[in-house]
Amino acid sequence: MSAVEGSVAIGARAGAPVFALEDATVRYPGAPAASLERASFRVAAGECVALVGPNGAGKTTALRALLGLAPLVSGRAEVLGRSSAAWVRDALAREVGVVAQREEPVFPITVLEAVEMGRYAHVGPWRGLDARDRDAVARAMARADVTDLADRWVETLSGGEWQRVRVARALAQEPRALVLDEPTASLDLRHEMQLFELVVDLVRRDGLAVLFVSHHLNVAARFADRLIVVAGGRLVADAAPAQVLEAGRMSDVFGWPVAVQRLDDGSIQLYPERQPRSSILGEPSR
Amino acid sequence: MKRLPPRTFALLLAAAWIAAGLIGLAVGGSRLGPADVLAALGGEGSESARAIVWSLRLPRVALGFLVGGVLAVAGAALQALVRNPLADPYLLGLSGGSGLGAVIAIAVGLESAWALPAAAFVGALVAIAVVYRLALVAGSALDSRILLLAGVVVGAFAGALVSGILAVADATGVRSAMLWLMGGLGGVGWAGVAALAAYSAPALAVLAREARSLNLLALGEEPARYLGADVGRSKRRVYVAASLLTAAAVASSGIIGFVGLAVPHAIRILRGHDHRGLLPSAFVLGGAFLVLADAVARTVVAPIELPVGVITALVGVPLFAVLLRRSARRAVS
Numbered sequence: 001m002s003a004v005e006g007s008v009a010i011g012a013r014a015g016a017p018v019f020a021l022e023d024a025t026v027r028y029p030g031a032p033a034a035s036l037e038r039a040s041f042r043v044a045a046g047e048c049v050a051l052v053g054p055n056g057a058g059k060t061t062a063l064r065a066l067l068g069l070a071p072l073v074s075g076r077a078e079v080l081g082r083s084s085a086a087w088v089r090d091a092l093a094r095e096v097g098v099v100a101q102r103e104e105p106v107f108p109i110t111v112l113e114a115v116e117m118g119r120y121a122h123v124g125p126w127r128g129l130d131a132r133d134r135d136a137v138a139r140a141m142a143r144a145d146v147t148d149l150a151d152r153w154v155e156t157l158s159g160g161e162w163q164r165v166r167v168a169r170a171l172a173q174e175p176r177a178l179v180l181d182e183p184t185a186s187l188d189l190r191h192e193m194q195l196f197e198l199v200v201d202l203v204r205r206d207g208l209a210v211l212f213v214s215h216h217l218n219v220a221a222r223f224a225d226r227l228i229v230v231a232g233g234r235l236v237a238d239a240a241p242a243q244v245l246e247a248g249r250m251s252d253v254f255g256w257p258v259a260v261q262r263l264d265d266g267s268i269q270l271y272p273e274r275q276p277r278s279s280i281l282g283e284p285s286r
Numbered sequence: 287m288k289r290l291p292p293r294t295f296a297l298l299l300a301a302a303w304i305a306a307g308l309i310g311l312a313v314g315g316s317r318l319g320p321a322d323v324l325a326a327l328g329g330e331g332s333e334s335a336r337a338i339v340w341s342l343r344l345p346r347v348a349l350g351f352l353v354g355g356v357l358a359v360a361g362a363a364l365q366a367l368v369r370n371p372l373a374d375p376y377l378l379g380l381s382g383g384s385g386l387g388a389v390i391a392i393a394v395g396l397e398s399a400w401a402l403p404a405a406a407f408v409g410a411l412v413a414i415a416v417v418y419r420l421a422l423v424a425g426s427a428l429d430s431r432i433l434l435l436a437g438v439v440v441g442a443f444a445g446a447l448v449s450g451i452l453a454v455a456d457a458t459g460v461r462s463a464m465l466w467l468m469g470g471l472g473g474v475g476w477a478g479v480a481a482l483a484a485y486s487a488p489a490l491a492v493l494a495r496e497a498r499s500l501n502l503l504a505l506g507e508e509p510a511r512y513l514g515a516d517v518g519r520s521k522r523r524v525y526v527a528a529s530l531l532t533a534a535a536v537a538s539s540g541i542i543g544f545v546g547l548a549v550p551h552a553i554r555i556l557r558g559h560d561h562r563g564l565l566p567s568a569f570v571l572g573g574a575f576l577v578l579a580d581a582v583a584r585t586v587v588a589p590i591e592l593p594v595g596v597i598t599a600l601v602g603v604p605l606f607a608v609l610l611r612r613s614a615r616r617a618v619s
Contacts, residue, residue: 088516089516089517090514090515090516097512103505103506104506105504106504107504107559108559109558113560117502117513120498120515121513121514123498125496126495
């Protein structure tokens, strides 16, 4: 897809991690507390990293900081070695494709039109798509398995199809990294697995860096090389899933007792335990 | 919903434009046949027919093409910007603000075809700033329904101020301002056409350049940003360009509503939502629509001439009702 080991983007530093937060603190104007406090992590090319944690923990804030959209009070957020805030949006869009949490088009467009929008950052204001652009669009659609949907209206797609179309659009940007914010939040089991198999394939075969947010811990543990756990705006853990998913820590983070079990393939799966109603009337112990 | 092939659609547009132009030249106080019109255009035929076509009707038709065109383009761009097919310069308060700016200019004695658009432009910019501010106070300027509500309120407020100014202004000024405010293409002449063309051209160029950004903005500001659009810059440009178009149109021919609502909607259905094609199509169809509406306004209760805004409202309001119903249904589902 993208020339990962080829040319280095303008302004990017050679050998720099794709994403880096260093001691980053984010506080939104008017917010009583920081949404993210002194967070540091890195994502390299060819890595698939998941951000997990309870609601409101600061996962999306971390993504927004990396993408230059959250106000950094202190610390640094960098993409390819260059400060996130310093990127011009179209230059960033040529390096990083994003599948955001919510998106509802108001005007009916076709799948092909939607994916072609991924070429925006590559095309000048007065020029149409040329052969190279159309080729990139066709490859992206084939990669995300949406070629057959080209003429469909996007509002007629199922949730899983729409997410694949949005991944195709991000791939049409020919990025070296993908960011996905809860990409499978409303998908059923098959569509969720399909999407993540595609994402992991993009990491393994095309060398993309992937950073995704998910509430589905077990799926994150199956697909990610590393899990970064965020709670209360702070990073709690950053390691391989087997080391991170430890019963005591995860019970603390989510405020609910969990048990872990190792599957035959070596992956760790996490089970929430039942708690009698009487014992949860008070705040769960943390 | 099936779209027309682009070439078929372009031919239809061209045909509508030419037909509207010929009808606009032919109808009126003294009715001319198509042959008379063509003869007069070519410098042949009777002297009276030539005079009517060249000095009365041609500037009027040219003005109609321009005013309808720029209002439709402004409407199409604003709809993408606020992500709501109900948006148009009239409902967002731009027309009202332009009218107020122009009336203030008239009240202080600035009545030239070149000064009025500038004053109206200032009025439109103030209006959109107030609309935006109001929407922010009410919650979020990203909620297009709140934005439209604020636009209607600001438009009504500007209308009240205009009434107040006219009440205390001197009698002759009032009469001309009232006639002009009702909206109409008559009595403007070539100077008005030239001023409108000169003020609109840069704004149309800016919007043409932003057409691809408008495609992205219609997805929402966050996706647009991720796809590479400089959202803040595009929004500022589109608001300013749409304000200038509205101001120039209002300064030349008063407040004419619903052109910016009805025309882009028709094109969205027939040709789709790619603003690179939508904006030029809206310009052509908006012009044809207003010239036809003007021809109807001149003839339907002849010899009395209706304000052309009556005709555009008769078409636009039922369409607004249909759109409103559709968006309400979408909101509950």
